[in-house]
Amino acid sequence: MKILIASAEVVPFAKTGGLADVAGALPKALNSLGHDVRVIMPKYKMVDSGKFDLDKIYDGIEVEMAGRKELADVYEGVIPGTNVNVYFIANEKYFGREGLYQDKGVDYPDNCERFSFYCRASMEVMEKIGWKPDIIHANDWQSALIIMYAKTLYKDDPFFAHAATVYSIHNMGYQGTFPADQLPVTGLGPEYFNSESLEFYGKIALTKAGFVYADIINTVSPTYAHEIQTAEFGHGLEGLLQARKKDVYGIVNGIDYDLWDPATDPNIAAKFSPKRFSLKAENKKALQAKNRLPQIDVPVIGIISRLADQKGFDILAQDIEGIMQMNLQIILLGTGEPKYHELFKEMKKKYPGHLGLNLGFDAALAQLIYAGSDMFLMPSRYEPCGLGQLISYKYGTVPVVRKTGGLADTVTDGKTGFVFEEYSAAALLDAIKRAVEAYKDRKKWQALAVHDMGLDYSWTMSAKKYVELYEKAIEKIPARLKRREKREADSSIYTDRSAAW
Numbered sequence: 001m002k003i004l005i006a007s008a009e010v011v012p013f014a015k016t017g018g019l020a021d022v023a024g025a026l027p028k029a030l031n032s033l034g035h036d037v038r039v040i041m042p043k044y045k046m047v048d049s050g051k052f053d054l055d056k057i058y059d060g061i062e063v064e065m066a067g068r069k070e071l072a073d074v075y076e077g078v079i080p081g082t083n084v085n086v087y088f089i090a091n092e093k094y095f096g097r098e099g100l101y102q103d104k105g106v107d108y109p110d111n112c113e114r115f116s117f118y119c120r121a122s123m124e125v126m127e128k129i130g131w132k133p134d135i136i137h138a139n140d141w142q143s144a145l146i147i148m149y150a151k152t153l154y155k156d157d158p159f160f161a162h163a164a165t166v167y168s169i170h171n172m173g174y175q176g177t178f179p180a181d182q183l184p185v186t187g188l189g190p191e192y193f194n195s196e197s198l199e200f201y202g203k204i205a206l207t208k209a210g211f212v213y214a215d216i217i218n219t220v221s222p223t224y225a226h227e228i229q230t231a232e233f234g235h236g237l238e239g240l241l242q243a244r245k246k247d248v249y250g251i252v253n254g255i256d257y258d259l260w261d262p263a264t265d266p267n268i269a270a271k272f273s274p275k276r277f278s279l280k281a282e283n284k285k286a287l288q289a290k291n292r293l294p295q296i297d298v299p300v301i302g303i304i305s306r307l308a309d310q311k312g313f314d315i316l317a318q319d320i321e322g323i324m325q326m327n328l329q330i331i332l333l334g335t336g337e338p339k340y341h342e343l344f345k346e347m348k349k350k351y352p353g354h355l356g357l358n359l360g361f362d363a364a365l366a367q368l369i370y371a372g373s374d375m376f377l378m379p380s381r382y383e384p385c386g387l388g389q390l391i392s393y394k395y396g397t398v399p400v401v402r403k404t405g406g407l408a409d410t411v412t413d414g415k416t417g418f419v420f421e422e423y424s425a426a427a428l429l430d431a432i433k434r435a436v437e438a439y440k441d442r443k444k445w446q447a448l449a450v451h452d453m454g455l456d457y458s459w460t461m462s463a464k465k466y467v468e469l470y471e472k473a474i475e476k477i478p479a480r481l482k483r484r485e486k487r488e489a490d491s492s493i494y495t496d497r498s499a500a501w
């Protein structure tokens with residue numbers, strides 16, 4: 001199959017969260033299964049041509065934007081260690097900035113325009129390259145318009161007519177919502193501003209473009225695939241997802257063990273494996289030292305996360321002092337909402353020997369934290385898949401998680417980690433206490449950690465499931481084309497406002 005993966009972030013080029021991990025690893029795994037996979041993403045300032053050995057392949061491709069032309073330069077590279085091609089859409093005005101989506105916590109005001117440009121340019125680039133995908137797999141709101149364009153503006157273009165489309169949602173909390181007056185920058189007319197298309201409570205929601213127009217909708221765990229069809233987790237889009245429930249799937253993410261393996265990880269203090277588990281302790285010492293914490297034998301709990309309510313920081317905050325006063329150390333790496341930056345700074349002042357505080361994004365330090373911690377905490381309110389718990393497994397670090405989404409699918413209480421169900425400070429504290437208690441029996445603890453290291457969350461299994469999903473999407477094309485023919489034949493009496501299907 002020829003598979004195009006569109007994602008606004010891809011490891012190792014640009015990352016703010018799990019989407020980048022998936023978009024870097026899934027293509028690699030699909031490629032190993034024999035498919036022709038290519039990736040398309042924006043070329044942000046941080047994507048350095050020299051560092052990543054990129055070649056410019058097109059200069060100034062014209063892209064239609066709200067009645068005028070903008071120019072896209074196109075660079076080509078590969079995902080390191082593979083022959084998976086990555087195309088980078090460059091435009092200084094849109095992407096020559098420090099951040100991907102925001103600056104100092106504030107979203108760029110022209111994100112709708114920036115990512116419309118990326119999507120529109122992606123269509124042009126595929127045609128220019130002459131590589132006709134069988135599957136277009138777009139991810140999250142930033143690339144959702146690629147799917148919509150294939151079904152609307154480019155629907156008569158034979159280049160796209162037979163492409164099957166899959167839309168993956170990695171987090172329902174981010175829908176790419178913009179004021180209605182931004183519609184023109186998408187290149188789509190007012191006929192698309194209605195509840196069956198892009199309109200969402202008087203605004204534009206780009207995620208809806210994926211949900212409405214994709215042949216198959218996918219998310220990153222089976223539990224989350226059910227959850228997003230409920231009012232609690234659907235963020236207002238549950239009705240639409242229920243209506244399409246036959247097309248909604250969930251596949252748990254894998255982990256790229258080429259990058260995440262304590263036996264080969266260059267960023268940790270001492271490499272280790274299940275057989276050489278005792279060397280994990282060297283990483284704990286190094287981690288404590290780096291965080292200027294006493295090098296004592298108390299449980300070290302790692303947290304690596306966006307500092308957002310979604311990740312459970314509100315319940316953590318409620319009884320943070322109760323936790324700080326326990327005989328343990330917390331090492332936190334994260335960045336996000338200012339209120340949590342303030343909270344943890346205050347805790348650091350009050351409990352300097354109990355908290356290692358790293359407010360920022362640091363990929364290398366993350367690896368040392370996974371390696372050096374005894375436990376890894378993810379008290380998420382909701383969690384589409386979660387990668388931290390899977391990475392932790394590989395590093396013999398036992399996850400303590402809330403039972404939701406992908407965490408519910410991957411962590412079993414008492415068998416692979418510690419799980420609490422109720423979203424409350426008390427339930428969270430209870431889970432931490434149970435883990436700390438279990439840690440006291442060091443033999444049993446080591447057996448648990450070593451067991452977790454052996455769990456297989458490599459991409460191979462997940463990639464095979466994606467192939468099945470792509471096949472399902474391809475099967476839907478003949479019926480879709482027939483529906484369209486019929487609609488066009490009926491068009492004198494029937495006006496389909498979105499004209500997508």
Ligand code: ADP
Nearest residue numbers: 017018305333334360361362363366386387388
């Ligand atoms: P998200 O909802 O943020 O995508 P995931 O658990 O799916 O959550 O993935 C988060 C990924 O980002 C993991 O690889 C995690 O290690 C990484 N990560 C999160 N915050 C940081 C940070 N501050 N520094 C380095 N890596 C981080």
